[in-house]
Amino acid sequence: MSLRERFGRSLDALRDDVLAMASLVENELDLALRALETRDPVLAGEVRSLDHKVNQARFDIEQTCVGLLVTQQPAARDLRSVVAAMNMITDLERMGDQAKGIATVVCHLQRTPAEDLPPEIAQMGHAVKHMLRETMLAYAHDNVPLARTIAAQEEGVDRLYTRVFQHILKRTAEVGEADTIEAVYLVLRAARELERFGDLASNLAERVIYMVTGSLETLNADDVVG
Amino acid sequence: MSPKIEIRGFNFFYRDFHALIDLDLLIPRNQITALIGPSGCGKSTFLRCLNRMNDTIAGTRADGRILLDGDDIYAPDVDVTGLRQRVGMVFQRPNPFPQSIYDNVAFGPRVLGLASARSLDGIVEESLRGAAVWDDVKHRLHDPAQALNPGQQQRLCIARAIAVKPEVILMDEPCSALDPVATLRVEDLMQSLASDYTIVIVTHNMQQAARVSHQTGFFWLGRLVEFGPTGALFRAPRDPLTEAYITGRRG
Numbered sequence: 378m379s380l381r382e383r384f385g386r387s388l389d390a391l392r393d394d395v396l397a398m399a400s401l402v403e404n405e406l407d408l409a410l411r412a413l414e415t416r417d418p419v420l421a422g423e424v425r426s427l428d429h430k431v432n433q434a435r436f437d438i439e440q441t442c443v444g445l446l447v448t449q450q451p452a453a454r455d456l457r458s459v460v461a462a463m464n465m466i467t468d469l470e471r472m473g474d475q476a477k478g479i480a481t482v483v484c485h486l487q488r489t490p491a492e493d494l495p496p497e498i499a500q501m502g503h504a505v506k507h508m509l510r511e512t513m514l515a516y517a518h519d520n521v522p523l524a525r526t527i528a529a530q531e532e533g534v535d536r537l538y539t540r541v542f543q544h545i546l547k548r549t550a551e552v553g554e555a556d557t558i559e560a561v562y563l564v565l566r567a568a569r570e571l572e573r574f575g576d577l578a579s580n581l582a583e584r585v586i587y588m589v590t591g592s593l594e595t596l597n598a599d600d601v602v603g
Numbered sequence: 604m605s606p607k608i609e610i611r612g613f614n615f616f617y618r619d620f621h622a623l624i625d626l627d628l629l630i631p632r633n634q635i636t637a638l639i640g641p642s643g644c645g646k647s648t649f650l651r652c653l654n655r656m657n658d659t660i661a662g663t664r665a666d667g668r669i670l671l672d673g674d675d676i677y678a679p680d681v682d683v684t685g686l687r688q689r690v691g692m693v694f695q696r697p698n699p700f701p702q703s704i705y706d707n708v709a710f711g712p713r714v715l716g717l718a719s720a721r722s723l724d725g726i727v728e729e730s731l732r733g734a735a736v737w738d739d740v741k742h743r744l745h746d747p748a749q750a751l752n753p754g755q756q757q758r759l760c761i762a763r764a765i766a767v768k769p770e771v772i773l774m775d776e777p778c779s780a781l782d783p784v785a786t787l788r789v790e791d792l793m794q795s796l797a798s799d800y801t802i803v804i805v806t807h808n809m810q811q812a813a814r815v816s817h818q819t820g821f822f823w824l825g826r827l828v829e830f831g832p833t834g835a836l837f838r839a840p841r842d843p844l845t846e847a848y849i850t851g852r853r854g
Binding site for chain 2 (some may be wrong): 378381384434450451452453454455456590591592
């Protein structure tokens with residue numbers, strides 16, 4: 378195998394590693410959403426241990442990227458693939474942190490009165506998971522048109538978040554007890570984590586576009602209220 | 604700012620072989636322009652056309668125009684010696700004359716009669732300083748130039764080139780015979796010279812082109828495939844052939 382072929386295989390392996398890390402993050406989000414729905418502190422604990430694996434994957438992949446940069450001195454598409462991977466693993470690691478944030482909310486909710494989750498929370502969870510999947514599909518297949526659809530999906534998540542925010546405002550006006558207010562705000566915090574998760578998925582899509590086309594585009598919709 | 608060198612519809616032939624095909628490009632003044640491409644692609648031939656070094660090869664022919672500050676260097680009345688004073692050259696292997704360090708640098712000014720207007724000693728010192736080799740040689744100016752190490756010899760050759768006050772310096776793989784430390788010194792030197800001279804460098808070392816140049820041109824089979832700002836060309840080349848070459852898929 379020529380050195381060039383070997384380098385090509387290293388880039389393929391790098392992409393596989395990033396996709397595997399994204400799967401870990403998706404599992405972490407799944408667990409966090411189930412933990413939130415069931416208020417299950419054990420599941421929340423599993424989210425935390427999964428987050429360690431995500432963090433470790435980020436460092437391992439970063440080492441691989443640095444190794445490729447120093448030994449191959451890549452240019453053009455090769456360079457953009459490595460740079461995109463380095464940026465994507467940082468965003469994926471943060472997405473893991475958002476999932477961990479939801480697990481933290483679950484732990485805090487153990488000591489507050491029960492507060493019903495607005496249906497938009499589950500809808501947001503479903504939507505951001507879909508965003509991550511589609512982005513990774515776009516990454517795996519160099520699919521720029523698919524990556525560009527992520528912006529519209531993010532706008533949908535932002536609209537759901539705005540509805541949760543309005544619901545929380547209403548609930549805050551209704552309830553008087555400090556414990557209940559804390560529960561209401563914890564729900565808002567979970568929604569905020571999901572909204573950020575969507576933002577970061579959008580960043581990933583930008584990296585896919587950069588990797589394939591070489592142009593840097595902003596997909597993020599305007600900031601949402603709250 | 605107007606370009607230093609303007610190349611319009613330029614073609615070059617070695618007898619029947621069409622070595623350079625329909626070249627059109629503008630070389631900006633006081634910048635470093637790198638030319639890359641596989642062996643035999645025409646980049647060195649093109650470099651040698653910029654001061655008509657190829658005229659010495661029998662059976663060559665050029666058409667189209669190369670304008671140096673608007674003057675056609677292939678016009679019939681051009682004084683080729685004067686052209687080569689304006690457009691100097693540094694070669695792949697350091698090639699000091701078998702003379703002293705001093706005489707190497709003084710050679711051009713003596714031949715061209717530049718020393719009458721200014722002190723020859725002054726020109727030699729200024730040129731050696733300009734080529735960042737003065738401190739290495741100031742106490743042994745009358746030692747043989749061949750006693751210097753290769754990196755020093757190459758900087759001496761650059762001093763010899765700038766001693767005749769050229770406007771453009773052509774460099775044909777100037778670091779390919781040098782070790783990494785000497786290479787970096789020559790690259791530093793190119794950067795500092797670019798404020799006073801227009802530099803065109805042919806290099807096989809793409810990292811060198813990426814490090815030192817402002818513009819890069821990619822040659823392939825006698826054609827200029829792509830020419831543009833160095834950063835953009837190495838990050839996101841426009842032409843698939845450039846992409847294939849700089850990523851090592853084709854060469």
